[in-house]
Amino acid sequence: LHLRSRLPPGPSGLPILGNLLQLPTSRTWLTFDKWSKQYGPIFYLNIAGQNTIVLGTHKAAADLLDRRANIYSDRPDFVVLNLLTGGMHWAWTHADDLWKRQRRGAHEALSAQTAKEYFAYQETESIIMVDQLLTDPKNFLAHFQRVSTSLSLSIIYGWAPVLDSDHPTIQQIDHFNRHVLVSAVPGSFWVEFEYFKWMKYLPKWMCSWRQYAEKRYSRDSVMLEGLSANVQKQIDAGEETTSVAGKLLQNTGSLFEAAWNSTSIYAAGSETTAAQLAWFIQAMILYPEAQRLAQEELDRVVGPYRLPNFDDHEHLPFIRATVKEILRWRAAAPLGVPHRLNQDDHYEGYFLPKDTICFVNIWSLNHDSELYGHDAEHFNPGRFLDADGKLKSSIEDTRDEGHFSYGFGKRICVGRHVANNSLFIHIAYLLWAFNIVAEVDSNGKPELPDPLQCIEGLTIRPVPFHCNITPRSKDVAEVITQAKVERIGEGS
Ligand code: HEM
Secondary structure: OOHHHOOOOOOOOEOOOEOHHHOOOOOHHHHHHHHHHHHOOEEEEEEOOEEEEEEOOHHHHHHHHHOOHHHHOEOOOOHHHHHHOOOOOHHHOOOOHHHHHHHHHHHHHHOOOHHHHHHHHHHHHHHHHHHHHHHOHHHHHHHHHHHHHHHHHHHHHOOOOOOOOOOHHHHHHHHHHHHHHHOOOOOHHHHHOHHHHHHHHOOHHHOHHHHHHHHHHHHHHHHHHHHHHHHHHHHHOOOOOOOHHHHHHHHHOOHHHHHHHHHHHHHHHHHHHHHHHHHHHHHHHHOHHHHHHHHHHHHHHOOOOOOOOHHHHHHOHHHHHHHHHHHHHOOOOOOOOOEEOOOOEEEOOEEEOOOOEEEEOHHHHHOOHHHHOOOOOOOOHHHHEOOOOOEOOOOOOOOOOOOOOOOOHHHOOOOHHHHHHHHHHHHHHHHHHEEEEOOEOOOOOEOOOOOOOEEEOOOEEEOOOOOEEEEOOOHHHHHHHHHHHHHHOOOO
16 A cells, blocks of 8 residues: 555645646756756656656666556547547557558568668669758758659659659648648647647537548548559559558558558658758768768778668668767657556556556657767767777667667567668768768857757758758869659659
8 A cells, every 4th residue: 555655756736727827838858857867767757647757867768668568558538639530640649450451561570671672762762862961951941852752752652753842642641641740749739738638528619620520531531542552553553653542541441440550650650751851960970080971981892883772781880870879869759758557557666557648758768878988969870880880789778779769569660770871871872972061150160050949840950051062073063963863763
C-alpha cells in the first residue's frame, strides 16, 4: 500500500489543473531537460488529472519502453486526430489488433532487406535534387520539401518523380497531413489527451468541430483510397512497379486497410526527412571542418567524374557517421511520440499507475554528456568513428543507430531503414556536388544561424536561413546532367 502512493517526483502543481499551466508553450524539451536534472531520470507531471511521466535517461527509457515493451507500447487517446482519420492512422492509435496488422505489413514493406528495392527511387530523386540546386540554390528548403514528398510518392505508390511541388495530388495529401497533424503537435498534445475524452460523448449538434472532422474524414478517405486503388489497377493489369502500397495490397487483402496503411506511412515519413535535411545544411554552415572531412572521403572514394551510389555505402563511413550525427544533434521529433502504460507498474521504488502517459525526452538522451562526451552539444560526426576512421560499435540501447531519435520498443520508427538510406544518398550527393557556406554580410562577417531557434510542428525545423550552395568544380554540372539523361531521359 505504501508503494502505491509513491509517484515519481516532479514540480508541484495546482489542484485540478495539476502542472498544466507550468507546461512551456515552446521548446518543451529544454524545460523537461532542466526538470530531469532537477528531479531525476523519471519525473512526474499531473496534467489536469492525467498521470504523465517523462523519462530523461537512456537507462530509464530502455528499461521501461524497450524491456517492458509489452505493457508500454500503447498510445494516448488522440481524440480529434482519430476522428479526422476514422481511427485508421495507426501511428497514433492504440496498440490493438488493427495496429498489430498494420505494423506487421509496414514492417515487411520497409524492412532493412526490402528497403534496398527503393534504392533506384532514392538515387533518381537525389539527381533531381542536386540538378534543381544547380539552377536555383537559394530555394534549398523548397527543394528538400519537394524531394521528400516526391520520394515518398515513388516509394509508397510507385509514382514517377513529381518535379513541381504545386502538383494537385501533392497539395491535397499535404493539406490532409497538415490538418491531421496539427491536432497532434506538442502543445496541442496537452489539450488532445484523455481529459478531453468526454467531448466525444457530446451529441453531434453540440460540437461543430466534430461534424467538421467527420466530413473531412469522408472526403479525405475517398482521395486516399483512390491512390491505392490505382496501384491495385496496375497490379491487375500486370503493370505494377515496386511500391509499399503494392506489397500491402498483395499481402493484406483489404483495399481499405492497405490504403490507410500507405497513408499512415506517407504521413510519418515525408516531413521528417525534409526536416533532417534542413538541419543538415545548418550543420554544414556551422561546422565547416565536418564538411571538409566528408568531402575528402567522397573525393577519395568516388572522385569527381561520377555521382555516389549505394554501392559506395560501405566505403563512406564518414557520410554514414554524418547521417547518425544529424539525427542525434537535431532529432526531428525531440519528444518522440508519447506511449501509454496499459497496466499498473513499479520502477525504482516508484508506483506507475495504469494509463500513465510516457514521454521520452529524446533531446536529453541524445545530448547526454556521459554517452557522448563534453562536446555533446556540438555537431561532430567523428564521435562515431574509431582511430582508423571505421564506424565504432554502437552505443548501448540504440539498436546500432547511435542515437535515440527513432523512438522505442514496439513503436520504434518502422521507416528507419528507408530514412537512413534516403539521408545517406541525399547527403552524399549534396556534399559531392556543392560547397555549403554561410552568406557574408556587407562587413564581410558570416551570417551564422542560431541552431537553437526552430519552428515547431510535429517535427522541428530550423528557422529559415540563408546560405551559399555552389558547385565544387566545373565538372559537377556535366556529371549531373549526364546522370539525369541516363535516369530520366532527354526531355527532362
Ligand atoms: C527521417 C527521420 C525520421 C525520424 C527522426 C522518425 C522518428 C520517429 C519517431 C520518434 C517515431 C515514434 C516512435 C515511438 O513511439 O517511440 C516514429 C514512428 C513512426 N515512423 Fe518514423 N521517423 C523518421 C522517418 C520515417 C520514415 C521515412 C517513415 C516511413 C517510410 C516513418 C514511418 C513511421 C511510422 C509508420 C511510425 C509509427 C510507428 C508506430 O506507432 O508503431 N518514419 N518515427
